[in-house]
Amino acid sequence: MIVFENVSMNYRRSASPALDDVSFEIRDGEFVFLVGQSGAGKSSILRLLMREVTPKVGTVIVDEINVGRLRKRKIPNLRRKFGMVFQDFRLLPEKSVAENVAFAMQILGKTRKEIKQTVPQVLDLVGLLDKSNRRPNQLSGGEQQRVAIARALINRPSILLADEPTGNLDPDTTIDIMRLLDQINRAGTTVLMATHDASIVDQMRKRVIQVENGKIARDQSQGNYGY
């Protein structure tokens, strides 16, 4: 459950607010597109959720945690609720596919046994089990994004945040990745995806929240990219 309640925020040295009185709710298990032009406020919403920034006014709530008021030392606990996927994949070039995924488990102190069990399962889910020992530079863009998705899922987050995950991919690969995200969503994970890609939004017919100049311009279930 994600709740934004009258959230406004500014970046330092910026006159206009990045977000201006934004309110919406995302229930568990929803699939939501966050659309809008660059600088409209999509990234600010994601950064607020991860508590990389705090709201100036209003409250951000994730699973009953008041994110803005969260104590610094509790921030890691908040971030463990999310899996995060980016446009530029952010894989570690000198680690293999399996090592990249395992790294996210090692960080949280999971045992070797747990890692050995879980990593192949998740790689199987994203269809890369046969490429476990490849390095990222031996993979296509779509495959690299699958590794990133596997890494985001490995610690079983309740919410997957995707920031332009198909921005660097060709249309066919984009469809594969969207299928994968849909499959993950159907298995129960909430997906919030910021995107510019009109065609996939139109195809998927999911809820669309459109941000413009820091305000919610539209919140529509089964929406299109445009009106």
Added chain:
Amino acid sequence: MSRFFARIRFVLSEMWQGISRSFTLTIALIATFAISLSLMGVSLLVGAQVNEMKDYWFDRVEVSIFLCTAGSDTANCQGAATDEQKAEFEADLEELRPLVSEVFFESNQDAYQRFIERFSDSPIAANVVPEQLPESYRVKLSDPEQFLVIVEKFSDRPGIEAVRDQRATLNSLFAVLNGLQVLALGFAVSMLAVTMLLISNTIRVTAYARRRELAIMRLVGASKLSIRLPFILETAFSAVIGAALSAGVLAAVKGYLVDEVIATRFLFTSFFGWDAVQEAILISSAAGIALALFASWLGISRHLRA
């Protein structure tokens, strides 16, 4: 429990990768730790030596009251000191007890014997006769610091040529040793300052080399401690190796330089023992490791986004 070991294994492997990624800087860091901690240890050892010599000598030092000889030509001397004058001095010295703890009269015959012994190899010895050497009272004080009482009482009296405190000679030696100690400490402090800069720089380089890993760690929800600990351990590792090297240097200073070289040539004093070496090693190592922890925490706060 196995989670705990998994965490330790992860932190150690991160530390090891940090070390191997900034290998040359780690070597530089170990070297500056070794040098600065050795200098600090040497400074402590010089201090221990000064204390050792003070203990050794201050028990033995005397104030010497030299009497006039026939050949003296200071204002207070008209020929050699008379027997009446000597009786007067002795009575006055008795009066100054218990400050005066022991008095020993050295006749010119005794002085001559000592002189001959001391300069047996020198042609001067042949040309000296006992009468040329002054008679003296060797006075031991219960409190050597009260030396001025004796000076006031006996200098400027007819029949006395000079009053000398052996401590004055020793003090100039101690001043030299103290100077050395301060110098070594000064070098140690400036080297430690360099070490701090180097620690900060090493952390910056490691953090930059590992920026991708760090970003992912933050994203996945690694605790602040598990992000920072590898950096701190990396610096502490260098400090421990540097401290071990400096311990070797200090042991060599004692075992070879002091015991084998210096002590065999300078027989007039005793030297600091292994307990002083142990203490110097403990203090400098503790200082080095404390500095490593402090500086790495500072460096991380500067170069790592929270």
